[in-house]
Amino acid sequence: MPANHNASLTHRRLIEAASALFFRDGINATGIAAVAEFAGVSKMTLYAHFASKDELVVAYLDERNERWNAAVLQSLAAADSPAEKLLSLFDLHRQWLFEGGLRGCPYVNSAAEFPDRSHPVRQAVDRHKRGVKQHLLDLAQNAGLANPPTLVRRLFLLLEGAFLTGALENDDSVFLVAKDLAAELIDAAQPRAVV
Template sequence: MPTPRDFSANHQRLIDAASALFFRDGINATGIAAVAEFAGVSKMTLYAHFASKDELIVAFLDKRNERWDAAVQQTLASNESPAAQLLGLFDLHQQWLREGGWRGCPYVNSAAEFPDRTHPVRLAVDRHKRGVKRHLLDLAEAAGLSNPQTLVRRIFMLLEGAFLTGALENDDSVFLIAKDLAAELITAAQSA
């Protein structure tokens, strides 16, 4: 009889396996059997944890979002001013692109594979992206920057564009350009 510890370990192993395979092969190209085999469990065990592949995908995205939020908090703690914290998020995005093996953003990749905006996977993507924007807005407001909503939209576009371009070109130096542009936007918003 499996213990709660075994259940928890299998659950995490399944999410880790899904993460590795979804990144490597794509979500739609990765079957449930492949995830179970990669995790070293049976399909029956997988279905004891996740009622469907969609549920597994959402769990993978939500777990990654938890890790992302923790990394954001660590980045914010290591920078002094809200403006410096905003710029620090460019460094964090750059680091995650490298650590992700240049495979791009799993949320953007998931959105591309699930175009229906009402699908549970798309809702998980939207939760994450709204969270990124919320962090940016909180920092812009804390810094007392003028027109924070517009500034956040611009900075968000720079972050997303740098992540996608970096993945497409296998070149993270685009973050330096995006960060410089964001610094100019922040300076302009400080003096306005």
């Protein structure tokens, strides 16, 4: 097996280990030694792939963001109308909250541990959140909905609020309420026929 293939597999294992531990235990509470041990490699091997813990955290968040964007595209492809596409994001958020054991949003969790907006981890969080807003904005604009920026702010707050409330109350059904409210907002923003 080529050395670069082995290196790629090791890199992947390290990100998976970091993902599991950072999400479960928190970033600051998880040491590099724990990640290396969980991945089945030495600390020296970990540092051969990531120059610092911050670099590993950013890689974990960026990799999760790539998986998220792929899931968004799949979700949107399964929906028919523009309104269904927007609402499908509520179903997708609910699914990810449930699959994450109702532990909350890893980006919000990371932001709480790294409040300095100039820190690379916080910048990775901000990239993800901007991406979520951009998906909403693109969909709202493509649907011809009224005042897309305002609608997006409202839908984003519903998504974030449902994610946080679902985690705090250990209840992913809050997304049903959020989705109903989102449907009302989307309906109110539909272009009306001129009579």
